[in-house]
Amino acid sequence: MSSSVATARRLSAAALTAAAVLGATALPASGAGYPRPDRAQAEISAVQYDSPGYDDGSNRSLNREWVEITNNSRRDVDLDGWTLKSEDGDTYTFDRYRLEGRSTVRIHTGFGRDTDSDLYQDSRDYVWGNRSDTATLRNDRGRFIDDHAWGHDRDRHHHDRDRHHHGGNHHRQ
Ligand SMILES: [Ca+2]
Numbered sequence: 001m002s003s004s005v006a007t008a009r010r011l012s013a014a015a016l017t018a019a020a021v022l023g024a025t026a027l028p029a030s031g032a033g034y035p036r037p038d039r040a041q042a043e044i045s046a047v048q049y050d051s052p053g054y055d056d057g058s059n060r061s062l063n064r065e066w067v068e069i070t071n072n073s074r075r076d077v078d079l080d081g082w083t084l085k086s087e088d089g090d091t092y093t094f095d096r097y098r099l100e101g102r103s104t105v106r107i108h109t110g111f112g113r114d115t116d117s118d119l120y121q122d123s124r125d126y127v128w129g130n131r132s133d134t135a136t137l138r139n140d141r142g143r144f145i146d147d148h149a150w151g152h153d154r155d156r157h158h159h160d161r162d163r164h165h166h167g168g169n170h171h172r173q
Pocket of ligand 1: 050
């Protein structure tokens, strides 16, 4: 195919058009022949930290704290053995769960009955920090897939750096 494209460059405009059609026909085949099996296909798409309303510790409140993971590929992703971890080390391990292509699963903190779209950590306490935390997703081999940070974490690092370089800066909230 590449040799015919090279030849086409030396042909007339009419022949070029014909060659372009040929080239376009050949394109999908070469595109599909470029596999990326190790590409991360799942990501943390949303986090509802700080359950809406007063944190009374009820199961209802715990379940309104959640993390969502989205599979952006067309293929199912087997999440069995994958982990979702907080900065404190609270770890949820997926158990025999497949996330379908182009779909999202919500992992609630409290108790509940797992479905295809909703999973439950069955925790009696909040997992995600209201002020700051990082949710980290790793696969069953412990390989980093994605993380999602919020709150003061990055500010704090900057703050510490600022204090280090400028000899104290306590004005930031
Ligand atoms: Ca709250």
